[in-house]
Amino acid sequence: EPVHVASFVKEAAESFEKAYDRRVDVKVYASITVWTDRAKLRQILYIFLDNARKYSDKEICLLVEKNEIRVIDKGIGIPSGDIDKIFDRFYRVDKARSRKTGGFGLGLSLAKDIGVAIGTDVKIESKEGKGTTAIITLSDISEYMATMNEKTE
Numbered sequence: 482e483p484v485h486v487a488s489f490v491k492e493a494a495e496s497f498e499k500a501y502d503r504r505v506d507v508k509v510y511a512s513i514t515v516w517t518d519r520a521k522l523r524q525i526l527y528i529f530l531d532n533a534r535k536y537s538d539k540e541i542c543l544l545v546e547k548n549e550i551r552v553i554d555k556g557i558g559i560p561s562g563d564i565d566k567i568f569d570r571f572y573r574v575d576k577a578r579s580r581k582t583g584g585f586g587l588g589l590s591l592a593k594d595i596g597v598a599i600g601t602d603v604k605i606e607s608k609e610g611k612g613t614t615a616i617i618t619l620s621d622i623s624e625y626m627a628t629m630n631e632k633t634e
């Protein structure tokens with residue numbers, strides 16, 4: 482189904498804010514539409530938002546720019562040596578620091594699997610002590626939609 486990304490992220494941010502009483506700063510710089518499974522895309526986004534909440538106590542930013550959705554936090558970050566492994570099932574960075582947040586190390590592996598299922602690339606960039614950015618790459622179909630509308634008019 483066609484998903485208009487701007488309203489999709491605003492909706493997701495609002496329900497997340499209500500559920501966790503954490504502010505999410507939404508910034509939309511691109512008007513893109515994607516052909517995808519809305520519920521599955523939302524699951525990926527929630528996994529990233531949930532990690533941003535668990536591993537930072539500052540504001541979370543949700544950015545739509547070019548063909549990407551970015552979930553940005555200024556939290557504890559991920560050591561560079563662990564970055565390649567965080568998408569593995571049951572992998573958690575340093576049990577001590579992760580203990581208080583609970584979790585099984587499944588969120589990101591699930592996000593990756595859902596991404597594969599819906600043909601959407603997901604990745605993480607991070608600096609230890611600075612913060613983490615989770616990136617969902619989308620393919621915009623708004624131009625295609627526009628030409629289809631012209632043809633049917």
Ligand code: ATP
Nearest residue numbers: 532533536558567573574584585586587588589613
């Ligand atoms: P759960 O199974 O509940 O999702 P989890 O958060 O431990 O538990 P993942 O979401 O797979 O599992 O994340 C794997 C590990 O990557 C985490 O344990 C954490 O150490 C690290 N991590 C993930 N997202 C972030 C983030 N935004 N900031 C810092 N570390 C992160």
